[in-house]
Amino acid sequence: MAGNSAVVLLNSEEGRALVKRHCREANLSMSHLFELIEAELEQLGKKRKAGLWEEFDRIFDSLEEDD
Amino acid sequence: MYLRAVELRDWRSYRHARFNFPKPENGKNVVLVMAPNEHGKTSFFEAVTLGLFGREGLPLIPRARASVGSGDATERLNVSYSQFLANALHRRAIEAGRQSCSVTLEMEDDDGDVLEISRKWHFKADGTHKLYDDDLQIFEGVGRVPVRAPATTEDKDAWYREFIAQRFIPSSLAEFFLFDGEQVQRYAGRDMADQVRRGIEGLLGLPVLKSLRESLTRYAQHARSSAASPSDQTVKAVEADIANLELALAQNRQKREAAAALLPQLQAESEQLSQQLGGRGEGTIAMVAELHKDEVRYRAEAERAIEGLKDLLAGDIAIALAGNDLRQATVDRLMSEAARERWEAGRNEGNANLDRYQADLSQRLAEVRPELEDSQSSGVIEAATAAWEALWYPPPADCAQDYLHSALMGTARLQAIERLEAIRRRSASELVEKVERFHSAVSTAEAKKRERLEIEQTAPEAEKLSARLKEVSEEVGKLINQRDEADRAITALEGQMAAKRQELGRHMDRIGRGAPALRRAQAADQYAKVLGMLLHDAVPAEVSAVAAEMTRAWKSMAHLTERVERIEITEDCEVRMLNAQGEDLHQIEKSAGASQVFTQALIVAITNVSGRAFPFVVDTPLARLSRDQRLGVLRTFTDRPGQVILLSTDEEVVGEKLEAIRDRVCAAYSLSVEPDNGVAVTTVQPMTV
Numbered sequence: 166m167a168g169n170s171a172v173v174l175l176n177s178e179e180g181r182a183l184v185k186r187h188c189r190e191a192n193l194s195m196s197h198l199f200e201l202i203e204a205e206l207e208q209l210g211k212k213r214k215a216g217l218w219e220e221f222d223r224i225f226d227s228l229e230e231d232d
Numbered sequence: 233m234y235l236r237a238v239e240l241r242d243w244r245s246y247r248h249a250r251f252n253f254p255k256p257e258n259g260k261n262v263v264l265v266m267a268p269n270e271h272g273k274t275s276f277f278e279a280v281t282l283g284l285f286g287r288e289g290l291p292l293i294p295r296a297r298a299s300v301g302s303g304d305a306t307e308r309l310n311v312s313y314s315q316f317l318a319n320a321l322h323r324r325a326i327e328a329g330r331q332s333c334s335v336t337l338e339m340e341d342d343d344g345d346v347l348e349i350s351r352k353w354h355f356k357a358d359g360t361h362k363l364y365d366d367d368l369q370i371f372e373g374v375g376r377v378p379v380r381a382p383a384t385t386e387d388k389d390a391w392y393r394e395f396i397a398q399r400f401i402p403s404s405l406a407e408f409f410l411f412d413g414e415q416v417q418r419y420a421g422r423d424m425a426d427q428v429r430r431g432i433e434g435l436l437g438l439p440v441l442k443s444l445r446e447s448l449t450r451y452a453q454h455a456r457s458s459a460a461s462p463s464d465q466t467v468k469a470v471e472a473d474i475a476n477l478e479l480a481l482a483q484n485r486q487k488r489e490a491a492a493a494l495l496p497q498l499q500a501e502s503e504q505l506s507q508q509l510g511g512r513g514e515g516t517i518a519m520v521a522e523l524h525k526d527e528v529r530y531r532a533e534a535e536r537a538i539e540g541l542k543d544l545l546a547g548d549i550a551i552a553l554a555g556n557d558l559r560q561a562t563v564d565r566l567m568s569e570a571a572r573e574r575w576e577a578g579r580n581e582g583n584a585n586l587d588r589y590q591a592d593l594s595q596r597l598a599e600v601r602p603e604l605e606d607s608q609s610s611g612v613i614e615a616a617t618a619a620w621e622a623l624w625y626p627p628p629a630d631c632a633q634d635y636l637h638s639a640l641m642g643t644a645r646l647q648a649i650e651r652l653e654a655i656r657r658r659s660a661s662e663l664v665e666k667v668e669r670f671h672s673a674v675s676t677a678e679a680k681k682r683e684r685l686e687i688e689q690t691a692p693e694a695e696k697l698s699a700r701l702k703e704v705s706e707e708v709g710k711l712i713n714q715r716d717e718a719d720r721a722i723t724a725l726e727g728q729m730a731a732k733r734q735e736l737g738r739h740m741d742r743i744g745r746g747a748p749a750l751r752r753a754q755a756a757d758q759y760a761k762v763l764g765m766l767l768h769d770a771v772p773a774e775v776s777a778v779a780a781e782m783t784r785a786w787k788s789m790a791h792l793t794e795r796v797e798r799i800e801i802t803e804d805c806e807v808r809m810l811n812a813q814g815e816d817l818h819q820i821e822k823s824a825g826a827s828q829v830f831t832q833a834l835i836v837a838i839t840n841v842s843g844r845a846f847p848f849v850v851d852t853p854l855a856r857l858s859r860d861q862r863l864g865v866l867r868t869f870t871d872r873p874g875q876v877i878l879l880s881t882d883e884e885v886v887g888e889k890l891e892a893i894r895d896r897v898c899a900a901y902s903l904s905v906e907p908d909n910g911v912a913v914t915t916v917q918p919m920t921v
Binding site: 171172173174175179180183184187188191193197198201202203204205206207208209211213214217218221222225226228 | 287288291309312313387389390393394397402403404405435436437438440441443444447448451454748751752755756758759761762765766769770773842
């Protein structure tokens, strides 16, 4: 899963279990959460987060398709 | 892992410099780089940071953040990457034909494997950074095998970022390994619980999740506003308006129908009543009064007619009865007597002048020449007198010989003549006319009376009919108003209804069009909520470990620590300084130095808990610390197995402070600046400490 190492929480079993539990309770997809994290990581160091919302559009539209 | 070498080419004031650092071992893990301010220490620090992380390292650079702020990497950047790099290229590079600068970091991990990361930045001839031309090269092993993302990797930047985070350190944790003393000062100014929370969040890489949550929240707001769809309340309000209009329409239609149902019957009754009343209807009493007045008037006229007749009878009837012949003979006689009166008046007036005439004639005759004889004069006078009298005699033929009516002289005679003439002009018809007038007036008066009596007999019934007609007329009026008002209201309401239906249609269209954006916004909100819960729940898991490490670090850095047995951190990151009895000694001394010590202890704790063996690179570590604090901080920083690179001014790690760590120093460098036609050039020299 891309971006794991940047988010140390996701490197440990306990951290991943926590994420899994919260996603399950909210009926959300973990993989899409990681995609969102990756999109945010792409923006690190930018003064303005250009392109981020287009990426969010793509990810959320794919939620519809997966449903 | 330690930093084996750092090579800078055309980086800021460094035309070319290579730092070689020995492996930390045998208790010697400290590298000192000493120089006065403005000699390149911070440029070295920035080179290591950007060399490792590229653009992602910019938030770790204090100079790239807002000028006044919290001091941590979550502050907004005040420059873009290219803007920051605009000053990175050495000032003589371009004129020397070099339009790039580079930083190369050689790391050696605990297994002895070498990793080299090299970044190169390219610039235009005017010094503008070419953003998309940055080069990143990673080499592994002694043979310098290039590390490349697999060909199938779509997002190569993400792959390299992941690689660096795994093999070196995640950027979110880097601020605890790469920092400057002034940054620590700013950080130390914050609330302890806040610092601890942020420290643990950094340890866990949570800043990215916080940033993502904020991005999702803003995205959701933007998606909702760009959908520009009406809220549920708006739609419900329009639907409620339509329902109200439908109700109002139904009510008005009912009113109209009710009026229309009752009107024909009432109008028919009104017609019938009007016919019954014969137009009298209202005002029967007034009519009776009017008839009575008429009756009185006609009776008065009859009275006048009788009086006139009486006057006629009492006045001239006797003379009238004398007959026309006698009246005419009387008039003729009076006329002749009037003529005689006029003849006598003339004669008498003439006779009054005869004597004067005779005297005058006599005198004139006396003057005639030849003189006349007395008999002649007398004869003339007698002849003149006779001629004079012949003027009057005989009297006119129409003169009366004498007066029969001597009492009627002058004006009286004339009035008598006029009266007789008037009586002559009156005819029998005048009498008849007066009689007829009398009868007519009486007859009319009687008719008025009969009419009045007839009405008075039927008045009560007429009054009832009249009252009923009034009621019916009013009711008809009200119903007509009701019907007409309902008609107008229905027309207006139907217009409003059409407009509201159109409005609802537009809203539904917009909802339809905005649906995808709203769905995205909803999804974004859901993920933002999950992130919030993660952020809340992730921190408490680390507090015990951080608290234990903080206790060790703080007790070694701070002074007057005897009273504090341990530092405890609650799940809400509240810091408690507990004595041996577990009593909270509340907050530590609030001096700037003590706050910094606390912050630096937190930094040490985070780095220890992270388990990462990454070098410490600290720029100007001892600002605003007391002597004892400086010693404590230095010892604690350096008292670790990993490499520590201290970038110190020439007044910081000197004297007793240097002595405190001298036996841990494995290498030392000094930086000096030489001017090159106004351009500062930094050179590096090894030094002995």
